[in-house]
Amino acid sequence: MSNSNPKTPNNLDRRRFLITGGLAAAAFALGGASTGLRASGESRRVPIPQFTVQPLEYPVDSLEPHIDATTMEIHHGRHYTGYVNRLNAALEQAQVRGPASLPKLLGDLQAIPETVRTAVRNNGGGAYNHEIFWRVLSPDGGGDPPGELARAIDRDFGSIAAFRSAFSAAAGGVFGSGWAWVCTDRDGSLFITSTPNQDSPVMHGAVERTGTPICGLDVWEHAYYLHYQNRRSDYIAAFWNLVDWGNIAQFYRDATAE
Ligand code: MN
Numbered sequence: 101m102s103n104s105n106p107k108t109p110n111n112l113d114r115r116r117f118l119i120t121g122g123l124a125a126a127a128f129a130l131g132g133a134s135t136g137l138r139a140s141g142e143s144r145r146v147p148i149p150q151f152t153v154q155p156l157e158y159p160v161d162s163l164e165p166h167i168d169a170t171t172m173e174i175h176h177g178r179h180y181t182g183y184v185n186r187l188n189a190a191l192e193q194a195q196v197r198g199p200a201s202l203p204k205l206l207g208d209l210q211a212i213p214e215t216v217r218t219a220v221r222n223n224g225g226g227a228y229n230h231e232i233f234w235r236v237l238s239p240d241g242g243g244d245p246p247g248e249l250a251r252a253i254d255r256d257f258g259s260i261a262a263f264r265s266a267f268s269a270a271a272g273g274v275f276g277s278g279w280a281w282v283c284t285d286r287d288g289s290l291f292i293t294s295t296p297n298q299d300s301p302v303m304h305g306a307v308e309r310t311g312t313p314i315c316g317l318d319v320w321e322h323a324y325y326l327h328y329q330n331r332r333s334d335y336i337a338a339f340w341n342l343v344d345w346g347n348i349a350q351f352y353r354d355a356t357a358e
Contacts, residue, residue: 148197150188153181154231162239166338168327176234179322183226183298190219202228203302203312210305221306225298229279232316232351238344249349256290263292264340267317270294271336277320282348283311288356290314314351315343 156176161169191198194216198205205212205224212220244260245253257263270292271280278296285291293301293309301311317339324335 145195146197148188148192148195149200151184151202151227153184154234156234158237158239163237163342166341167237167324167335171322171324171326174326175318175322176230179320180226180230180234183223183230187220187223187227190216190223196220202231203300206300206302207304209303221303222298225300225303228302229298229300229316229318232313233318235347235351236315236317236344237339237342238347239342241342241344242340243345245345246349249345249352252288252290252352266292267315268333268336271317271319271339272333274319280317280319281311281313282315283309283313284352284355285311290352312355314355315348 156172160172160176163172190196194213196212196216198212202224205220206228209217209221244250250260253260253263257266267280267282271294274280274294274296276296278294278299280294281292281301283291283293283301291309291311293307293311295301295307299307301307301309301313304310317336319332319336324332328335
């Protein structure tokens with residue numbers, strides 16, 4: 101078919117792509133992360149910035165006896181690493197140059213091309229959720245939350261004991277695979293929620309309640325089955341011996357400073 105007519109679909113498509121690509125590139129150059137999503141044409145494949153695997157800040161055997169070394173090794177080295185790799189593959193496949201931060205990428209899933217949206221939701225959620233999880237665990241964890249965070253917990257849950265009980269119940273109540281979360285609202289109020297699969301509280305419009313997570317507990321069986329088998333409640337009880345209140349307090353300060 102001849103393409104000499106300037107109004108053929110081919111020419112229109114090309115012009116639209118150039119305009120869209122130019123605007124998106126300009127927005128990115130200005131640091132416009134939330135407006136920077138771009139799906140470029142097949143003929144213009146470019147390298148897409150890759151998300152990286154975040155290393156554990158403690159040895160895999162240091163959480164024993166509460167979480168065993170083999171579970172941590174497989175969980176971090178295979179499950180979590182797999183999410184990061186598959187997220188990168190999906191972004192590369194669709195040539196999506198999204199925001200550099202996972203919560204911003206996941207906060208606007210509608211901007212992701214439909215061909216890879218589910219892959220980005222599942223694997224991007226998996227990447228981000230685990231990056232929180234690794235940091236709310238510590239071999240030196242446990243005890244009670246510090247100062248400002250303790251006061252916020254008292255304010256929003258009545259007491260630390262009531263908060264622990266509500267969070268444990270949320271984690272125990274997840275049917276199948278998912279997560280329990282402590283999040284902050286826009287006004288800094290704390291709330292507890294859960295998500296199925298690898299959904300994350302930052303996924304606006306996709307989850308029951310949106311917020312900024314400051315603590316997450318992975319209740320997929322891969323997180324505990326080797327040691328605890330079906331006894332999820334024992335794993336949840338053990339979590340309180342590992343919880344890194346210092347990092348959670350920092351997440352809370354970061355979330356409420358935004
Ligand atoms: Mn996991």
